[in-house]
Amino acid sequence: MQIAGLVKNSFVDYPGLIAAVVFVPGCNMDCWYCHNRALWKAESLLDMAEVMRFLEKRRAFLDGVVISGGEPTLQAGLVQFIRGVKAMGYRVKLDTNGLKPDAVAGLLPDIDYIAMDLKAPPGEIHRVVSFGLDDAPVWQCADLLISGEVDYEFRTTFMPTLDVADIEAIAQRVKGARRYVIQQYRKPDSRTLSPEPHGKETIKNAAEAAAKYVRDVAVRGI
Numbered sequence: 001m002q003i004a005g006l007v008k009n010s011f012v013d014y015p016g017l018i019a020a021v022v023f024v025p026g027c028n029m030d031c032w033y034c035h036n037r038a039l040w041k042a043e044s045l046l047d048m049a050e051v052m053r054f055l056e057k058r059r060a061f062l063d064g065v066v067i068s069g070g071e072p073t074l075q076a077g078l079v080q081f082i083r084g085v086k087a088m089g090y091r092v093k094l095d096t097n098g099l100k101p102d103a104v105a106g107l108l109p110d111i112d113y114i115a116m117d118l119k120a121p122p123g124e125i126h127r128v129v130s131f132g133l134d135d136a137p138v139w140q141c142a143d144l145l146i147s148g149e150v151d152y153e154f155r156t157t158f159m160p161t162l163d164v165a166d167i168e169a170i171a172q173r174v175k176g177a178r179r180y181v182i183q184q185y186r187k188p189d190s191r192t193l194s195p196e197p198h199g200k201e202t203i204k205n206a207a208e209a210a211a212k213y214v215r216d217v218a219v220r221g222i
């Protein structure tokens, strides 16, 4: 597995735990608002043995490891990495865009928590991702999590081009899910002409709309 970045401790990336975050290179989406473009073609990778040594040394101070990206399910050797850090006693969280449900299904026995993106309502992913994409696998992955045992959250970055009805449509599609997080949109640095984020009132309205379908709705980033 390739690692292109490491946050040595984070209080916000794994709910309730202090975690290290590893970032893998490469992604199979191209979200308009992506803040991790530099990772797509990482030109310098971290030395895996050094990352493992760091995690070994920090066992007493950290509770978890978050695997983020990029898209981790594209990485060969991902399950071996997960098993390696779990053998050190860490809990493992996977961040995924859900485009590879078979890969996620294979990882579930080794994962403690999954955060999965729901970019847009069904059939509307072209509003967020720059190229044509069949989003059926994403909803297949969502259904897999809803019917499974592993703890998870769905999350949507509330782009200015999505509205409250879009958030409601997403929440309705995953009706009965455990947790749904609406994340405030942040303008990518490289796209200065991008629209302004939604205001707090709109985000509150979106959260109320989503709460009709999902019992635990949270807002992040405002």
Ligand code: SF4
Residues within 6 Å of the ligand: 027, 028, 029, 030, 031, 033, 034, 035, 036, 037, 069, 070, 071, 097
């Ligand atoms: S799925 Fe994540 S890493 Fe990939 S392009 Fe979208 S925001 Fe960026």
